[in-house]
Amino acid sequence: MQCKEKLSPALIVKNLSTRFYTRSGTIYAVNGVNFELPRNRCLALIGESGAGKSVTALSILRMIPKPGRIVSGEIRMNGDDLLAKSGSQMRKLRGEELSILFQDPLAALNPVITIGNQIRETIQSHRRASKSMAEEMALVKLDALKLPAKRVYNSFPFQLSGGMRQRAALALALILHPQILIADEPTSFLDVTLQGQILALLKNELDRCCLSLLFITHDLAAAATVADRVAVMYGGIIVEEGSMRDVFGHPFHPYTRALLRSHPAFCRNGRLEPVPGSAPLITESFSGCPFRQRCSEAETICAEDVPPLADRGGGRFAACHKLPEPAKQIMDGSC
Amino acid sequence: MWYRGAFLSYYLLKRFATLIPVMIGVSIITFLLVELAPGDPAEIILAKRDIELTPQALEEARRLMGLDGPLYERYLHWLRRLLSGDLGVSYSSGEPVAREILSRLPATLELAAGGLLAMLLIAFPLGIAAALYNRTFIDHFSRFTALIGASVPSFYLGLLLISMLAVHLDWLPVMGRGTIRHLLLPSLTLGFGLAATYARLLRAGLLEVLQLEYVRAARARGVRETLVIGRHALKNALIPLVTVFGLSLGNLLGGTMVVEQVFAWPGVGRLAVQAIFNRDIPILQGYALLMAVIYVLVNLAVDLSYRYLDPRIRLGGKEVG
Ligand SMILES: Nc1ncnc2c1ncn2[C@@H]1O[C@H](COP(=O)(O)OP(=O)(O)OP(=O)(O)O)[C@@H](O)[C@H]1O
Numbered sequence: 099m100q101c102k103e104k105l106s107p108a109l110i111v112k113n114l115s116t117r118f119y120t121r122s123g124t125i126y127a128v129n130g131v132n133f134e135l136p137r138n139r140c141l142a143l144i145g146e147s148g149a150g151k152s153v154t155a156l157s158i159l160r161m162i163p164k165p166g167r168i169v170s171g172e173i174r175m176n177g178d179d180l181l182a183k184s185g186s187q188m189r190k191l192r193g194e195e196l197s198i199l200f201q202d203p204l205a206a207l208n209p210v211i212t213i214g215n216q217i218r219e220t221i222q223s224h225r226r227a228s229k230s231m232a233e234e235m236a237l238v239k240l241d242a243l244k245l246p247a248k249r250v251y252n253s254f255p256f257q258l259s260g261g262m263r264q265r266a267a268l269a270l271a272l273i274l275h276p277q278i279l280i281a282d283e284p285t286s287f288l289d290v291t292l293q294g295q296i297l298a299l300l301k302n303e304l305d306r307c308c309l310s311l312l313f314i315t316h317d318l319a320a321a322a323t324v325a326d327r328v329a330v331m332y333g334g335i336i337v338e339e340g341s342m343r344d345v346f347g348h349p350f351h352p353y354t355r356a357l358l359r360s361h362p363a364f365c366r367n368g369r370l371e372p373v374p375g376s377a378p379l380i381t382e383s384f385s386g387c388p389f390r391q392r393c394s395e396a397e398t399i400c401a402e403d404v405p406p407l408a409d410r411g412g413g414r415f416a417a418c419h420k421l422p423e424p425a426k427q428i429m430d431g432s433c
Numbered sequence: 434m435w436y437r438g439a440f441l442s443y444y445l446l447k448r449f450a451t452l453i454p455v456m457i458g459v460s461i462i463t464f465l466l467v468e469l470a471p472g473d474p475a476e477i478i479l480a481k482r483d484i485e486l487t488p489q490a491l492e493e494a495r496r497l498m499g500l501d502g503p504l505y506e507r508y509l510h511w512l513r514r515l516l517s518g519d520l521g522v523s524y525s526s527g528e529p530v531a532r533e534i535l536s537r538l539p540a541t542l543e544l545a546a547g548g549l550l551a552m553l554l555i556a557f558p559l560g561i562a563a564a565l566y567n568r569t570f571i572d573h574f575s576r577f578t579a580l581i582g583a584s585v586p587s588f589y590l591g592l593l594l595i596s597m598l599a600v601h602l603d604w605l606p607v608m609g610r611g612t613i614r615h616l617l618l619p620s621l622t623l624g625f626g627l628a629a630t631y632a633r634l635l636r637a638g639l640l641e642v643l644q645l646e647y648v649r650a651a652r653a654r655g656v657r658e659t660l661v662i663g664r665h666a667l668k669n670a671l672i673p674l675v676t677v678f679g680l681s682l683g684n685l686l687g688g689t690m691v692v693e694q695v696f697a698w699p700g701v702g703r704l705a706v707q708a709i710f711n712r713d714i715p716i717l718q719g720y721a722l723l724m725a726v727i728y729v730l731v732n733l734a735v736d737l738s739y740r741y742l743d744p745r746i747r748l749g750g751k752e753v754g
């Protein structure tokens with residue numbers, strides 16, 4: 099199926115902030131995140147552990163568990179603000195228009211219900227479909243994901259191999275042809291050969307269907323093979339965004355540079371350097387750049403204002419005080 | 434598939450094989466009841482029938498009752514009769530024990546079924562509501578109800594219900610067996626005490642399962658909340674509950690005995706209580722055997738349903754929980 103190229107983004111996230119009000123204090127997980135997910139394209143969201151990637155994903159689905167809460171922002175999909183929708187409207191949207199693929203397929207699939215029944219209940223929760231119609235849909239999807247459809251349909255998750263499980267989970271996420279798929283580190287529980295399989299399937303789905311993919315990952319090489327654009331997250335904000343080639347080829351932000359230097363596939367001179375220091379757990383409302391404590395170029399201004407995610411021309415954005423004055427600001431990254 | 438069926442019948446065979454030593458043990462203990470009981474059964478039975486206690490009469494009675502000879506011989510003699518369905522004769526009525534027990538068994542089964550139903554009808558709504566409305570008024574109410582159910586003895590609860598619903602309000606019959614209305618109060622009495630434990634266990638199990646990733650994943654697919662609770666969560670929360678049920682079956686069986694006594698319910702429990710007062714050892718033997726058989730069979734059924742609920746055990750051949 100060839101898709102009509104539409105120019106409007108599939109998803110626009112503006113100034114999203116999410117906090118956890120735990121007993122031992124507030125955790126500022128996401129602090130004014132801005133990005134656009136281009137339609138029928140893949141945006142990779144990368145960053146260290148604790149950067150707030152999963153919380154961003156769950157915020158988009160409006161599935162932040164207690165004691166967490168989305169405190170501000172806008173999440174626009176087809177012009178509607180998801181944060182303004184009612185609980186039952188959101189339920190109808192999940193799975194139908196907006197799906198998520200989790201990290202560990204064994205945990206995400208119910209151990210005592212067959213794959214077939216889990217797919218069927220997903221279909222029947224959204225559409226009027228007879229048992230045989232739903233089964234037919236499920237078999238087609240499983241087959242498209244290169245699984246032995248009949249067998250997988252009748253299997254319980256524990257009867258499948260790790261790679262089959264993740265593909266079954268992918269079938270579940272894509273069964274109703276959602277516009278947007280969020281894949282939250284979908285390959286980190288798989289070994290290297292299976293990672294390649296899943297990535298190839300995701301790419302295939304992107305090419306075949308009208309699917310926009312938000313691909314959350316630690317794996318920069320995986321991001322480079324699948325994604326068109328990349329957003330780098332640090333301390334609950336996006337610090338840099340741009341096309342894959344630009345960002346990985348000429349990173350602007352000191353954090354992006356440090357991140358690339360720490361990865362074997364991207365470090366220039368062959369010497370791996372881990373990002374110095376450790377990722378912060380943000381427990382206070384902060385001012386200034388979240389990366390400044392680990393940044394070798396930090397100056398006084400970095401401690402004063404949160405750097406805005408500013409347009410650097412050529413479809414590139416970066417949030418750093420040290421970069422030359424941007425041409426014009428279209429996004430405001432303060433929180 | 435054929436091998437699943439073969440696997441299951443092999444499993445059943447294995448389980449039945451392990452029952453054999455259990456049942457032999459039960460039969461030995463039951464047999465020893467007579468030996469350990471104070472008093473000479475032959476004397477008792479002669480006294481009951483107003484026969485003069487002459488040495489000859491005693492000798493004759495002992496021989497007829499299989500009470501002469503060494504212990505193992507008497508056991509084998511008793512076991513042979515048992516296997517042919519002869520449980521002996523009640524000392525007090527002179528009727529065969531098997532007939533006495535079987536004629537009262539339906540009443541007890543009816544009561545047990547009623548009690549179980551009441552237990553389910555109380556425990557499930559209470560447990561589910563408490564989990565869904567965790568730490569709200571509903572949860573506290575359920576905790577309070579459970580506390581009462583667990584701490585008030587069933588004979589007292591039974592009397593309370595009789596005085597309230599049967600005597601004061603005159604809604605239900607006070608005692609006896611007959612219509613469904615007769616069954617209501619005894620079932621409630623029996624079920625309430627049991628329900629308390631299960632409601633709390635179900636609440637804890639549900640709260641645990643509702644935290645799990647697959648529940649979150651089901652919600653992320655937009656699966657209807659009724660299915661998320663009723664299928665994804667409940668099915669997994671039931672697995673540990675079923676095991677507990679097998680273990681607490683003794684409470685249910687013991688419970689019927691008390692409740693039958695309170696409500697003058699003509700079941701085997703009441704028969705057994707009378708037998709205790711009458712030193713009617715054969716009846717007690719029959720009762721003990723019956724309870725042991727029920728206990729063992731229900732636990733077998735529990736094991737099987739456990740396998741049904743958890744396909745990892747049913748199909749994987751894994752014996753871990
Ligand atoms: N349920 C929760 N309760 C309290 N704090 C939470 C919760 N979920 C996430 N957080 C906090 O929010 C911050 C961001 O977490 P998040 O899971 O989004 O990180 P991540 O970028 O996905 O990391 P990873 O790469 O390890 O998955 C972390 O500091 C984490 O401790």
Ligand SMILES: [Mg+2]
Pocket residue numbers: 151152153282
């Ligand atoms: Mg994560």
